[in-house]
Amino acid sequence: MSAMSTPVPKFDITAEEIDALVAEFYARIRAHPGLGPIFARAIAQEDGPAWRAHEAKIAGFWRNAVGIDRSYDGNPMRVHVENRDIHPGMFSTWLDLFxxxxxxxxxxxxxxxxxxxxxxxxxxxxxxxxxxxxxRGAPPKLL
Ligand code: HEM
Incomplete structure (x- = not known):
């Protein structure tokens, strides 16, 4: 493999550790009263194959983010902006749970x-x- 296509790992987390983190995180997301329903609508109401596919995609996203591989090819920014159920106040909840x-x-x-x-x-x-x-054109929110 050429040096160009070999990502440099940022730290020594393994793909298996990412899989474990992702599985547990989305299990907690499914059970979360605030965030659960948003994911249920976008992915599936019940745990099952659609959730495994989501988790596989997200594991790829994290492997890419930490430099293990570059299999993920998506645009998370656009996905979240286009999902009108998602609002700014939810990020602290998501990040705390993560x-x-x-x-x-x-x-x-x-x-x-x-x-x-x-x-x-x-x-x-x-x-x-x-x-x-x-x-646009509304008075600025000062608080
Ligand atoms: C307010 C907090 C968040 C909510 C409610 C949320 C919700 C969701 C939902 C419902 C999906 C499924 C996509 C769809 O609508 O079809 C999704 C996809 C995804 N989310 Fe989030 N998310 C949040 C924050 C984050 C954060 C902070 C990250 C990363 C650090 C993240 C990473 C991703 C990725 C990588 C995908 C897959 C995008 C793709 O399709 O390629 N999310 N999220």
Missing amino acids: ARTAHDVLPEEKATRMRALAERIGAGMRYAVTERDTV
Whole structure:
């Protein structure tokens, strides 16, 4: 393999650890009173093959984000902006649940790094979703 196509891992998390994190995170998402219904609508009401496919896609997203491989080829920013059920205030809830899951599933150092990565990516998404929800020409929200 050429150096060009070989991603450099950012830290030593494994694909298996990502799979475990993703499985547990979406199990908790399905059970979450606020976020569960949004995912149920977009993916499937019941746990099953559609959820496994979602989890496989998300695991690929994280392998890409940490530099294990580049199999994920999607546009998460656009997906979240286009889903009109998703609003800016939900990101702190999502990120808290992700951080808690990471700390329950992974060794401390890896959990901390995954949390930091999610927060960085989530900040960009929250900004884009906020822009989408902003009414042009309306007075600025000062608080
Ligand atoms: C307010 C918080 C969030 C909510 C409610 C949410 C919800 C969703 C939903 C419902 C989907 C399924 C896509 C669809 O509508 O068909 C999705 C996809 C996805 N989400 Fe989120 N999400 C949130 C935050 C995040 C964050 C912070 C990340 C990354 C750090 C993330 C990563 C992804 C990825 C990679 C996909 C797959 C996109 C694709 O189809 O390629 N999400 N999300």
